[in-house]
Amino acid sequence: MSNTPVVSPQWLRENLHNPEVVIVDCRFSLPDPTLGQQQYQVSHIPGACYLDLNEDLSSPVGEHGGRHPLPNADELATKLGKIGITNQKSFVVAYDDSRFAFAARLWWLLRYLGHEQVAVLDGGFAGWQQAGYPVTNEIPTPPITQFVPQIQAEKAVDYSYVKNHKDSPEVVLVDSREGDRYRGEREPTDKIAGHIPGAVNYPWPEVTDTAGYLQPTAVQQQRWQHIATAEEILVYCGSGVTACVNLISLEVAGIKTGKLYVGSWSDWITYDENDISRQSV
Incomplete structure (x- = not known):
């Protein structure tokens, strides 16, 4: 495999x-x-x-x-x-x-x-x-098995963790949304525009080309070269979905320090107003 x-x-x-x-x-x-x-x-x-x-x-x-x-x-x-x-x-x-x-x-x-x-x-x-490979409309009936979860809690962080660690010199907070959403110029989904104070922007669509194919490993490594040595890279997006594309990119680049802020921006803006007072630039 x-x-x-x-x-x-x-x-x-x-x-x-x-x-x-x-x-x-x-x-x-x-x-x-x-x-x-x-x-x-x-x-x-x-x-x-x-x-x-x-x-x-x-x-x-x-x-x-x-x-x-x-x-x-x-x-x-x-x-x-x-x-x-x-x-x-x-x-x-x-x-x-x-x-x-x-x-x-x-x-x-x-x-x-x-x-x-x-x-x-x-x-x-x-x-x-x-590629000309086969497709079907047949719904499969796979054999039922048992999946036993062994939760790796360190892969996820919550609001409190981000709030308490994002300004540490050993930590980098990454916003995975497109640049205009990061800058607060456009917000199609959430009630407040902008980004978490201190976050840097690495838009998730950069991980692939326009056809949806992964950019070469060298490109992934170059993307992260300025923050590759951080002890922790906390990654978020709008709701913890497209941020996972950046986590794949980190993995391909050989960087193992990425963690997902699951709630992401849509969670952050539900808390104390002071934490979003500098939400846009």
């Missing part, structure tokens, strides 16, 4: 019938939350099961925690077992059609639950189709 966080369509095609490979379709649309499920039912990679960002990869929204809070670990583990994922055994390949945006969330969640054998599909569903 590959140890890289990203696998090629060719690799997946060669392993399509490997019983230890589990494929998960993570396509999703924030403006239309039902679109991903509909696309999956029409056409998907053979053998792939579907996991929904809102229903499966997040828990219900509360007062705090952002727009996509962490799912309950036991409930997610049960769902993972129902689609045939066995911890420490299955090799999971997650894909979407959004330049890793949603597949990366599952990639990170599985690692958070102690399952390292997971990758995202380079080029996503479109890349698979462009």
Whole structure:
């Protein structure tokens, strides 16, 4: 099995019938939350099961925690077992059609639950189709297995941790959103525009090219060269989803210090006004 966080369509095609490979379709649309499920039912990679960002990869929204809070670990583990994922055994390949945006969330969640054998599909569903590989509308019935979570708590941080550590000289806080959202010039989703004071901007779309293929390793390393030696890199976005694409980038670059602020900006702005008084520049 590959140890890289990203696998090629060719690799997946060669392993399509490997019983230890589990494929998960993570396509999703924030403006239309039902679109991903509909696309999956029409056409998907053979053998792939579907996991929904809102229903499966997040828990219900509360007062705090952002727009996509962490799912309950036991409930997610049960769902993972129902689609045939066995911890420490299955090799999971997650894909979407959004330049890793949603597949990366599952990639990170599985690692958070102690399952390292997971990758995202380079080029996503479109890349698979462009390669001429097979698709189907058949819904699989995988054997039910048991997934036992072994939570790696150090991979995630919360509001208090970010507030108390972001100004430390050993810590770098990374905002993964596009530059105009970081600068507070545009905010299509959250009630307040801007960024967490002290954050630097590394937009997540830079991790891939416009077709959704991972930029070369050298490019990933160059992206992070100015902060590569930080003891901790705390990464956030709007709601803890696209930040995971930057965590993949860090992994490809060989940097192991990245942690996810799960609630991200949508959580940060629900707290004390003083903490967002310099939200824009």
